[in-house]
Amino acid sequence: MKELLKRIFTKTQPEVEQAGRQRLVFDSPPETVYAIGDVHGCLAALKRLESKIVADAANRDGRKLLVYLGDYIDRGPSSAQVIDHLLARPPAGFERVCLAGNHEEMFLDFIQSDYRQKDWLAFGGEETLASYGVYVGAQPASQLPLRVRSCVPDEHLQFLRSLPIMLKAGKNCFVHAGIDPALPLDKQQDSVLQWSRPKDFAWSGQNIGMTIIHGHTPVQTVDITPSRINVDIGAYRGGVLAAVRLAGDEVTVIYSD
Template sequence: MTRGILDFLRGGAQAPSPRQRRKLFFERAPDHIYAVGDVHGYDDTLGRLEELIVADARGRAGTKWLVMLGDYVDRGPKSSAVLTRLTTQPLVGIRRICLSGNHEAVMLDFLGNPSTNHQWLRLGGQETLASYGLNRLPADREEQKKLLRSLIPVKHVAFLESLPSMLQVPGYCFVHAGLKKGVAPADQTDADLLWLRPLASDNAAAANGLVTVHGHTPVASVEIGAGRINVDTGIYMSGILSAVRLSRREPPDIIQSR
């Protein structure tokens, strides 16, 4: 158990958030990778998408990973259920790897430093608190912390705190938001990986020989370009949750659920 989570349990003032998140580098990619865009509390839709992915993977030989690109909480009605799914329900035959989004980072900051005017509450945090049964935040800070500790499972906090900010395999770099141009993957900051908005010019060519696969910036349909793939189809506006399958010997394919 990390210092941040102990602080959370004991009511300390220190936010349970790491200074710099881990980055994952793999020298070999699996045969198939499914990358899922921003979920934002839509657990039922995520469940249907996972069923479609498992069915698709069942008919394919080789190793399979599912990479979740972050933003599991906020805006939708079932953020708590999404975190429970990701922490307790593994997928048969598929390795699931979850990355952090900016909404997870802001939620962690709120848990360590709660207040009625915290920016997280304006970014969808109210809906997340409601999914834990907290519809009204008391004015007193100590009361806030006491309620949060009683309602939010430590397992959820530990999960949020442990999420890496990047995953790289040969040919692809998976992040929540994007990569800063001209900076090597190992030197990217969490601020950019979790918050950056990509430019149209980033589509032109792969940077460092890597196609960036990301969410964070909602688009009407999955964008597949030479330099990057955007999988965030804005579920809280469109009702559509999207994934892209990246296979060794096939072009990218899109899987979606409502």
């Protein structure tokens, strides 16, 4: 497993940073923001969590924003259906921003490499293809590209390619994986925003002037520290998805179950 992860990380992270994804800034942040952790194909849990968020927000005034922290696909059973869900209208009264995770990048790399990036298949990709009706091993390997092209809608690929990589809203910064706390936001590399782990950098509880809200590294329960909130609780393993509500200085955790 360690060797597999090494190959995946080596192949997927660019040695030279290329033109990056869009980075959003809300000069006037919404009064209430809900940040949702890694979905990983768990559509049922996502719908339950969104229902709880809608109920929680019913009596809250002002703008309300849903921020999805990336990794919508792989591992769970319903990746294609999760993307369909995110392409539909958000719940009434909400704005929505979806960020790009590293699993979205791996899927696109698989497509753009003419299906040669096969390590992704063992990293949750087989489950994603199955959600589109493409079953690895059910046909000769030479036919896999044709099956993928015929079953994955262009609309889904356009959605994944268009995802921004960062949202800065007031004193909160939303990314998939984290940041290097030693660098300003405009110096952060996309690969760090999508692939880093908290252990990679000297996160010692220092005050960096903002709160980073991220997923990517699964934890047992939502991890809240002075400068960082990790919302990934491994939904694909236990079927429970988490979110945090951010309103002023208040942080509230919401679970799907």
